[in-house]
Amino acid sequence: MMTKLFESKKKCLIVGVISGIFLTILLPQLLNKNKWEKNKQQTYHVNKKNEHDFAEYSQWPPFLTDPTFDLTLWRKHCWINQVSLPSQDPQLYYKKNYTAYTVCKDVISLINSIYNMKTNIAKVEYPEIFAQKIRKIFNYDNTLYAKALQQELYFVINKYTFEHTVYNPLRGRRPVQSPEVPVEQYLNETMEKTSKNCDLCNYQNMTAIDSLGRMENRYAYSAANAFKFDQWHSMFMPKQHDITKLTFEELKDVLTLAWKWFQAAHKESPLHRFPTILWDSLPHGGASQVHPHIHATLHSDHYYGSIKYLI
Ligand SMILES: [Zn+2]
Numbered sequence: 010m011m012t013k014l015f016e017s018k019k020k021c022l023i024v025g026v027i028s029g030i031f032l033t034i035l036l037p038q039l040l041n042k043n044k045w046e047k048n049k050q051q052t053y054h055v056n057k058k059n060e061h062d063f064a065e066y067s068q069w070p071p072f073l074t075d076p077t078f079d080l081t082l083w084r085k086h087c088w089i090n091q092v093s094l095p096s097q098d099p100q101l102y103y104k105k106n107y108t109a110y111t112v113c114k115d116v117i118s119l120i121n122s123i124y125n126m127k128t129n130i131a132k133v134e135y136p137e138i139f140a141q142k143i144r145k146i147f148n149y150d151n152t153l154y155a156k157a158l159q160q161e162l163y164f165v166i167n168k169y170t171f172e173h174t175v176y177n178p179l180r181g182r183r184p185v186q187s188p189e190v191p192v193e194q195y196l197n198e199t200m201e202k203t204s205k206n207c208d209l210c211n212y213q214n215m216t217a218i219d220s221l222g223r224m225e226n227r228y229a230y231s232a233a234n235a236f237k238f239d240q241w242h243s244m245f246m247p248k249q250h251d252i253t254k255l256t257f258e259e260l261k262d263v264l265t266l267a268w269k270w271f272q273a274a275h276k277e278s279p280l281h282r283f284p285t286i287l288w289d290s291l292p293h294g295g296a297s298q299v300h301p302h303i304h305a306t307l308h309s310d311h312y313y314g315s316i317k318y319l320i
């Protein structure tokens with residue numbers, strides 16, 4: 010009897026120990042494994058969905074950090090809808106009772122935590138003859154002339170990076186000086202001068218090639234930028250030199266190649282999915298080469314700076 014009881018206690022103990030091991034060690038591992046498998050599937054699903062969406066876009070979706078932010082509400086209650094900032098009192102950037110709205114308070118405290126905004130007045134005096142010229146420049150508009158005597162200056166300082174934007178809206182109203190030579194003459198001379206020794210005309214020997222190789226079609230070709238400004242950065246050119254003679258077919262071939270390059274680069278590196286085309290033309294427009302060319306870049310995470318707002 011005693012032995013039987015002892016035997017059954019021993020059995021209970023063994024069952025207890027085994028269940029203990031199962032409950033404390035094996036079961037959590039099993040559950041975790043299931044969870045991990047599920048997560049893996051979900052991640053795969055999300056990635057797959059992004060891939061699918063990417064292929065479907067006819068137009069790139071806007072990049073928004075906070076899709077719940079109500080821009081209309083912000084404009085209605087917080088920000089004074091103005092062409093230029095008011096002078097002297099930074100409080101006047103915002104609507105009078107903006108503090109009544111959480112959206113204003115949140116965003117404005119965020120802005121103030123990053124930027125300092127200041128306005129100043131610079132007084133200017135003109136001798137009478139020059140004053141007449143200034144009046145004429147502003148088309149005899151008395152309000153504008155008054156502003157020219159007391160010029161509003163705006164300063165925006167980033168407290169962390171110390172980037173400092175200084176702005177005088179009157180500068181934008183100055184007349185544009187007419188060019189020294191007529192535009193047509195300037196273009197003809199520029200094309201003539203630069204076509205003789207143009208690297209982009211001799212692209213087979215005088216341009217770099219990126220990891221995707223040289224792309225070419227009837228009227229256009231690709232080349233790597235010798236000084237890249239992004240990991241994925243390439244250039245696309247028509248084969249002929251003169252931008253004033255650029256035909257629709259040539260431009261179409263240039264853009265078609267760029268589009269093919271975006272797709273190929275994205276396939277090579279799926280994380281890169283925000284394309285940008287920059288077209289700088291002629292020296293006054295900031296181009297270092299007169300030969301027509303577009304820059305194409307594919308960035309990860311988001312579009313460059315404010316380019317996303319142009320879409
Ligand atoms: Zn050329």
Ligand SMILES: [Zn+2]
Nearest residue numbers: 289296297298
């Ligand atoms: Zn360029």
